[in-house]
Amino acid sequence: MSRGPQRPAGTAPATASDGGAFAGTVGGNRALLIEEPLLFEQGDPARAGVDLPEPEDAAPRLGGIERAGAIGLPGLSEPEVVRHFTRLSQKNYAIDAGLFPLGSCTMKHNPRLNERLARLPGFADLHPLQPLATVQGALALMDALGHWLKVLTGMPVLALPPAAGAHGELCGMMVIRAAHDAAGEDRRRVLVPESAHGTNPATAAACGYAVESIPADGRGRVDVAALKGKLGPDIAAIMITNPNTCGLFETDIIEIARAVHGAGAYFYCDGANFNAIVGRVRPADLGIDVMHFNLHKTFSTPHGGGGPGAGPVALVEALAPFAPVPWIVHGRDGFALRETAEGEAARSIGRLKAFHGQMGMFVRAYAYMLSHGGDGLRQVAEDAVLAANYLLASLEDTLSPAYPGPCMHECLFDDEALRPYDVSTLDFAKALIDEGFHPTTIYFPLVVHGAMLAEPTETEPKAELDRFIAAVRGLKDRLERGGAERLKSAPHYSPRRRLDETRAARAPVLRWSPPRPPEAAE
């Protein structure tokens, strides 16, 4: 039963308010941008995109719980599926398409070699519970990845299992709590700067800690005096991002580490911004006890529209006994795995997920490291910092920098330069969309009013940076010439205009449901 050519609700042709060049195509499409209904609004249950043989009819042995009735999935042929997802893809911005200056997210080029290598059957087609003799190459790769991360941090212990940055934070903070517990220390509070990522306080809370905020000083750094005032026997740890979320290096970090250690607490570093210092600074030399990496930031495993990531954690020696399982151990017959929190791992915090970690991400990150080498990684940090400072210097008269330079790998602006025109950071971001760019991170960090945090990364050609600078200057120029309304109603040219987020949250529609039959509609 085909549903025929009716147009699904909400895909009506563009209306007059759409304005300008795009007003009124007959079907609501715009050349390369084609309206695409949901999977569930197309197809026919009789169609399929696979050819599978009908199995021999034998009596099922399902204990009487065989599914009756239809599931409600649509049926589509392969060409329809390819077309559906190709059309959807064309509604996405991506690093492949242009500069993606999303601060704190390190949207750098994703080398395709890494994709190819992760798909070698010797990695991609390994079952996690194969006999260990058949996976020695995989364990060797994990061990080698760990070695690179140890050299780059100067820290002696690596926990590979965490699946993302926040998972790494959870791992690291649980390790800290386990170490305090083992030492008979009942510490209840964790210090987190105001400028921290939201995951930091959420993680501390998940480990049973109360969170106490530390203010920033006038220079966008942790207020060391305030920090010292809060240190005491009840503080378990401090969680600091360095370089911090204002894009600044914490100049007093060694002094902070000394004070934290003096109070018997551990120093957790959120390594989201490691890209700025890789190969130039080793976190161990700053006094850091625990740091997670985001392999999907610094080491370029693709973000994939929100994952998968990988969040390995580096630890100082004293915390090694508490690392999550599995552990890779060097045995008589090569590599082995300690998969449960027993024996030498009896004090481990335990398991954080099934199996051994994000192997697919490890292969990509390792290929990335080998491609760059020690020299290339150092160049990564230098070019990333250079690019951010170039943006900062080029835009300091156009926008309002939150702090003077130099910055590290990202530069932060507030909305002071926009306020005279009654234009918000959000408006400006949406106008950048019309200019063909993904906006900067906006309204983060929270310590700056109307924050715009721009992280260009090292993989942008100078010409692309210049194009972005010209766009920002052009928009500011438009404001000065009385064009604020154009920004306030932006974006105009994207697949959708500004979306009503309030409505989405007030009456949530979180899945497609079959249309009600006509008689029940009233």
Next chain:
Amino acid sequence: MRYLPLTGADRKAMLAAIGAASVDDLFADVPEAARLTEPLDLPPHAGEIEVSRALAALAARNVAAGEAASFLGAGAYRHHVPATVDHLIQRGEFLTSYTPYQPEISQGTLQYLFEFQTQVALITGMEIANASLYDGASACAEAALMARRATRRRKVVASGGLHPHWRDTVATLLRYADAELVAAPADPLGGEDLASRIDADTACVIVQNPGVFGHLRDLSALGRACAEKGALLVVCVAEVVSLGLCVPPGAMGADIVVAEGQGLGNGLNFGGPYLGLFATRERFVRQMPGRIAGQTVDADGRRGWVLTLSTREQHIRREKATSNICTNSGLCALAFTIHLALLGEAGFRRLARINHARACELADRLAAIKGVAVLNDAFFNEITVRLPAPAAPVVDRLAEDGVFAGVPAARLFPGEGALADHLILCATELNTADEIERLGTALEGALR
């Protein structure tokens, strides 16, 4: 360096624009004691040829499951992934996009997440689903935490048929959540009584179906027992393909369904990245962890999608968030969505029937071996057998002959001596009749 576009001249021009003499000036905020002056002890950069060679050499030291006759399951399942899936997920617009914070230029990601949520709700028989979590095990732990919050009760009861990795992940996440995990003993026969373990302080009962030993159960009575005592029923599905053939957990009284979605669209990858599915009842929506895509309209009244209900999440709620999760498994969710779109209603059900038929053949072949006992009456595509000898050495020996004979229960339950002779085997559409015969013959030889 092929990934770094800046030339020496570019760098010079940029430094001049900044007003810095050298790049070292830009690192002036780094304390002098921490500035690395010597190069680190790492090899220099390398080209595609050299890197490919190095990685291929490592890959060659492994035996891919496809090179063997593989009967490995126990939480990771080898299915055929159509070529279309891998082609589409490698489109740069998907692969190299970010979490859809700017919805106007992320409608592709948001629409497939909405489709993914709908598919997950449909196959689990639940009202709503989120946009994915890391994997099945961590989703299971999030379910326990959610039940703890929603019921304000402390005790979490876990079935002895729950995959030990999932059970251990729950234990880790509950450790500092003022909660108590009551894990039932390993249940190789699938006959445990969980209802009697529910009391007035039980937040939830976690049961895997089919269980780690392969047993498939009607959970309706357990669902009723939970409902009577105010506890939530959390149903775990490690093999998502089973939902094509079995009564969905939602129809058996599940309050939360978590599943490992790897079996659709995603390869084995030595255990990760995988895909956590999370579905529940509409009334728990504000307790649910993770990202959620929701429908809305744009300024022109056209339908579109956004991330929604973010007031549950860490970037808004900080220490009061329902979970600390941020990045999840977006691209794995896309692979799942595409694979299930290709299968459709008819293909998904047929795929499940093929899996079950192969497992029936496997069970019959193994039951014909002297001294081998098949422990399952009701199962999907996975069974447990008791051998007349410890399973691990047998498995290692068969691996040398290119047969991955299954997962020794001892690998998952190392402390349980009584399970040393238990072997967990799985058959999927990729196992041929020849492979099943090869396994049977090899096992007969090894046990002789």
